[in-house]
Amino acid sequence: MVIAAIAIARIHDLFAVVMLTGIFSLLGAAAYVVMDAVDVAFTEAAVGAGASTVLMLGTLALTTSKERPAPAKNVISALIVVVFTGVVLIYGTLDMPIYGDPMAPIHHHVADHYLGKSSAEVGLPNVVTSVLASYRSYDTLGETFVIFTAAAGVLAILGQSRLPRRHHDQEDSEKGMVSSPEKSKGAST
């Protein structure tokens, strides 16, 4: 994953970058499987490696597949910010319990109740599903609305351009000289 991340940062060919992000997600999914989080791994493989890669390819097809080289400015201040953030994050992890520690607080808040009672209260063998869809139903409802909003937003911004372009131009020219041709082009793209 580290190699993939470094390669993503270094490579300028965006097509290769998109492929590498897909590989990165797939490796992440494999890591989740190693940690026994099969449901999360499933989602990561389907969304991260599948759907988002396709969406990024679609974007590349609309734009260009070459990264415009940005002039290097303020390298030192950027380095300081990155190192500082990294040190703070690592300092934050020092307090965390060891991975898999059964006495960790996160395993004793509501997890005991979910693991112990869910087969009696919900009756499903997959505790992840009963937590997601029953105990945490409000959260999942919220997530569904987030996805709905995302699609609605994309439709609101990009869905317009499905109309024939000429129609727009006619409308604009009919309105008069208020909007210059460049302006109307910018509005419809």
Added chain:
Amino acid sequence: MRQKIILRVISKFLIPYILLFALYVQWHGDFGPGGGFQAGVIFAAGFILYAIIFGVATAREVLSATTTRVLLVIGVLLYSGVGVAGILLGGNYLDYNVLADTPIGGQHVGIILVEFGVGITVAASVITIFCTFAGRRPEEHEEEYGEN
């Protein structure tokens, strides 16, 4: 990409199984890993594969823009409708225990309906987002894919 016969045949062979697997993940999510979210994405992936190989316009004949938009809304409404049904039957919002005779049966019905709602919304959103991106400049789009 429509001319590439290997891609066409293989994807025609694969797409039914992808859709079938999505349905399996959807309805078997209670017992194994998976659920509405994953199922929706897999279903959408099968559809997107079809759209990439055969063109967005052909894929849109199968599921029109209006259909996906309606499905988008149906999924969310199904989820929230289950919650409202809980209120009408005398429970709290999204309380599944009252949906059937026994609490466990009610949980089962509620979870399956809710997951189905999530699945519909996710599939419809991913398809919608892809098609709005891909359908913008179709000629250019196909050329780009053809090169790769």
